[in-house]
Amino acid sequence: MRIKEVVDIVKGKVVCGKDWIDAEVQKGFASDLMSDVLTLDTDNILLITGLANLQAIRTAEMSDIACIIFARNKKVSKEMIELAEENQMVLIECACSVFKTAGELYRAGIKPVF
Amino acid sequence: MIMHFEYDIEGGDFSKAGNVSSLLKKTLKQLVGNHKIVKRIVVSMYEAEVNVVAHAYSGKVIIDIDTDKISIQVNDKGPGIEDIEQAMQDGYSTASEQVREMGFGAGMGLSNIKNNSDEFELNSTVGEGTELKIVAYLKNL
Numbered sequence: 325m326r327i328k329e330v331v332d333i334v335k336g337k338v339v340c341g342k343d344w345i346d347a348e349v350q351k352g353f354a355s356d357l358m359s360d361v362l363t364l365d366t367d368n369i370l371l372i373t374g375l376a377n378l379q380a381i382r383t384a385e386m387s388d389i390a391c392i393i394f395a396r397n398k399k400v401s402k403e404m405i406e407l408a409e410e411n412q413m414v415l416i417e418c419a420c421s422v423f424k425t426a427g428e429l430y431r432a433g434i435k436p437v438f
Numbered sequence: 439m440i441m442h443f444e445y446d447i448e449g450g451d452f453s454k455a456g457n458v459s460s461l462l463k464k465t466l467k468q469l470v471g472n473h474k475i476v477k478r479i480v481v482s483m484y485e486a487e488v489n490v491v492a493h494a495y496s497g498k499v500i501i502d503i504d505t506d507k508i509s510i511q512v513n514d515k516g517p518g519i520e521d522i523e524q525a526m527q528d529g530y531s532t533a534s535e536q537v538r539e540m541g542f543g544a545g546m547g548l549s550n551i552k553n554n555s556d557e558f559e560l561n562s563t564v565g566e567g568t569e570l571k572i573v574a575y576l577k578n579l
Contacts, residue, residue, distance in 0.1 A: 358541035362481050363550050365474070375541045379488075382456035383541070386463065386484045388477055403453075 325349060325433060327391050327414050330370065333432050334393060334418045334425050340405045341391075341414035349391055352434045354426045358383040366437045372425050374398055381407045381415075390414060395422045440503050441465070447490045447497035449516065452540055455491040458499050459484040469503065470576070478554040479508055479574050485547040486512045486570055492537040493517065494567065506577060507556075512570040519562040526552070526560075 328345040331338055338345060354372040355361055361371060361383050370391040373380055376398035384392055385407070391414040394400055400408075400415050408415050418425055430436070443465075445458045463480040470476055483499075490497035494516030502509045519525045526548050533543025552558045557573035 356541060357544055359544045359546040359550070362485060363546065363553075365477070377540060378453060379455065379540045379542070382460070382484065385456070386459055386477070386480045 327370070327416075329432075330391070330393070330429060330434070331416055333428050334416070334420060336393060336416040336418040339400050339415050339417050340408045341412065344390065344412055344414050347390060347414070350435060351437050352426065352429055353437045354422050356422075361387055361389070364437055369437060370429075370434070372422055372429075374422055376400060376404070378403055378407060380404070381411075381413070384408075384413060385411045392416070393418050393425055395420055395425045440469070440505060441501075442503075443499075443501040445499045445501075447487060447494075447499060447512075447514075449491060449493070449495040449497065449514070452491055452536075455488050456484055458487050462501060465503070466508075475574060475576060479510070482551045482554045482572055482574075483510060485551050486510070486572075488540075488542055489547055489570075490514045490516075492533055492540075492542060507573055507575045509571070509573045513567065514569075515567045518564040518566055518568055519560075520564055522560055522562060 327347050349370045351369045356375045371389050372393045374396040376394050381404050393416045395418050397419045459480050462483050466476045494514035497514035500511040528549050529545040531543050531545035537543040555572040556575045559571040562568040
């Protein structure tokens, strides 16, 4: 699925990386615990989280995650956008809960990592 | 040896946690490309960097990139680890509330570093600091 379809499904707002929303994602993972994200060895995934800080972006950088959805109406800071831009990431703000966001994307065909 | 790097890490400064890992990732991507080993190494480096920021006062990272392997040493000045066996257990953590709010401190970092490395050595002196040495082999490139 293309990231721009993901944005439509979760009724999200792209706050960084508009140039890369045609990229494909196959799998998703939802966590507020970055330690869990760092144990994944799956490529091409999107991350759904309620943790809006610089370390979420750093974790995605190290884990080769190119798209993050910030659920529960969490707001992305200027510093987060700068770091994400450097790494060509798409950041999406979304008003729904992590549960609903994950559920909608699962129903639309995004596969779980495990 | 192809390359040798040394960096300092400041304890407690979460805004800079990941800077060393980010530089290492950019260097390795140029040298090795988009190989899985790059992710394993930078994830280990990042976990180690977060550990220094979360637990120590300061740290030094020494990275040696060779044709067949990458060695990373992270030496910190800090409280040290009393019981390494216990610290290696999944779920055991002495991290502060602030570290947990950052999305870490679940007691998974050290074992994740070990899982992502081919060689892993951890030594610590209580009241002085901790030394971590990891090696990843590039044999399967």
